[in-house]
Amino acid sequence: MKLRKAVFFAIIISLFNVELVLPQITTSAVPFLLIAPDSRASGMGESGVAVADNVWAVYWNPGGLAFQEGSEIGLTHANWLPGLGLSDLWIAHLAYKQPVEEIEGVIAGQVTYLSYGEIQHTGETSPEPIGPPFTAYEFALTVGYSTKITNTVGLGVNARIIHSHLSPFGAGKETGEGITTGFCFDIGVMYKPEVLVIPFTSLDIGKMLSFGASISNIGPKLSYIDRAQADPLPMYLRLGFAFQILQSEYNNIAFSTELGRLMVNRWGETTDEFYKSFFTTWMYRSFNEQIRKFVSSMGVEYWYGSPKLLGIRVGYFYEDPREGNRKFLTFGAGIRYDMYGFDFSYIDALEELHPLGETLRLSLSIAW
Template identity: 35%
Template sequence: MKTLKWMLMLSLVFVCLITFSQQSLYAQAGGSSVPFLLISPDARTSGMGEAGTAMTNDINAVYWNSAGLAFLDYFPKINEYDEYEEEKPFRQVALSFSPWLPQFNADLFYSYGAVGQYFEKLQGTVALNFIFMNLGEFTRTWDNGDVLGKFISNEFALSLAYGTIVAPDLGVGAQLRYIQSNLTPTSFSQQDAGTGRSIAFDLGILWRPKELPYIDDRLSLGFNLKNVGPKITYIKEADPLPTTLNLGIGMKAYQDEFHKLVFSADFNKLLVKRDSVDSDPVPKSFITAWENPGAVIAFGTEYTYEDVIALRAGYFHEPSVLGDRQYWNFGAGVKYSIFTLDFSFINTIEANHPLANTMRFSMLIDWK
């Protein structure tokens, strides 16, 4: 198991060196396929501006940074002074749902689920998750307008992740993902886009130093390289995956017996280099993507009272060359026994924005 840990660590170091080896000066916007992989799944992190790379303390770490799984080992004891109380290994289930682009009334929806457990023999936490995006029902017609039939488009991804501790304050994680995009049934015409498939992996690091001057153990730093893999291939074309570099910072600003206040911020860079003719493959795009301008900046805060009630707010900023999404996020949560319910919504700055009033609903279940 030690060999596995250090193989993971060496892989992460190698990727970091490649990613930061060059930064270019001039710009061209990049584009990618299957953007549903970049949609924030859970209401808690969404309510904090979608800044979750360094604030991963539940099973949703499987999406934001698989290295966060490394710190999910045992549930806290009910009585911390009872030395005979048996520690229970971490097991948790997450479910999320969001009606997508509600202003279009197109019956689009996004759903997500994850389950994970700590295994002492593996010295780490293993998690499974799925993402499903329903793109709605479409009518296929002939050139003369006659109806050929109806079909439903959707996209989904299935992932397996593992996170483990390599030092008392350092966790690493890796994830393997299968992706399928069902745009149109190939039975309609072999010349259409049809179904695209690909595989990808994530690599993550989470550092939680314990004895820093003045701030002790309140800081966390996260790194995540996400959706690294070959282009997704349809019948007649191949498009790059939304490979993304995520850098995050989290801070416990205040904590006492009843109150806790945390802040988080993320920097997200799309590592895709594409023009009107073709796109650069991985790993070349790790370097050439820095010729593209702009990056996503997200930050947020969460206040919790007695770990029972939570209030959240955040801001998400995407430059115009990447899509120009800019909005405030707000959310709340409540915990009762083994259940945690969270809610968030988007308040867009621009009027009549497609994402305006988008809501997310999430539930966590501690499987003790």
């Protein structure tokens, strides 16, 4: 990485200045935990909490794993924030799931690795390099378990270890390192009704619907230098539903929509602990303020073939202008052959020179 790019990106890292990318997350540590890990849900506007029918349910909603059969492994890679022009800024995800009859459920795991590339350490007042460049990165290791608590309800939980290695040096005159390790948990529930008759009709849409809810990244704050400067994890709530618009031998169309909200409560220079944020997130704001804190996403997926062979997707993501103003279209496609799958997704940020613009995710999967 050239020195000027290294210095520029080091400033971004040190300030967590990602407002154009993850606006609601600038009050939290390790925002990479909220980067969508797969091309399928990403192609549907990043709405995955109520779909959650493949290995990536471990991220979107571990409760969805309870309804799945067979084993699957998935891998995703993306050059992150391509609008910044930093070729060594990339993220990769690896996930695996497997049913285990002895424990009447499904176990799953996920590894996420975000590379910031090589960064040159410089002085406070001089661009002259100090010592050799260092590599900045973050990663998370997740393990999960999901089971059916009734025929129609699946419940899942995850445990996660997080490691953030932003810099082996302190900022300015501060002692210590920009390195920390923490942990958190997720919980998710999926509801798939067997029967749901529309009132005043005989139409049963039960098997066409699914509802999902999850809270991710539940855990204590992370501190890089000292506890007084600790930042909360990006605890995040998702609520959504999915509907099978068309189901036939060769054609399938599904719609998915989702609401999401960061559950971090800041009071001036301090933030509440996660167990307080469960409650204070919903306090001291008007109803309109509460509503605009939610981001919304939706998407449509079409599959052709018996079994499914070719798929196309489109979606939309929206955030209130007063809360960050993220708005983008997503597109995607997929192909299935035997036990193999390939998917990609693309983000149109609807404006020039946006860091997220032209983000391309590539995903591979093997299911057996």
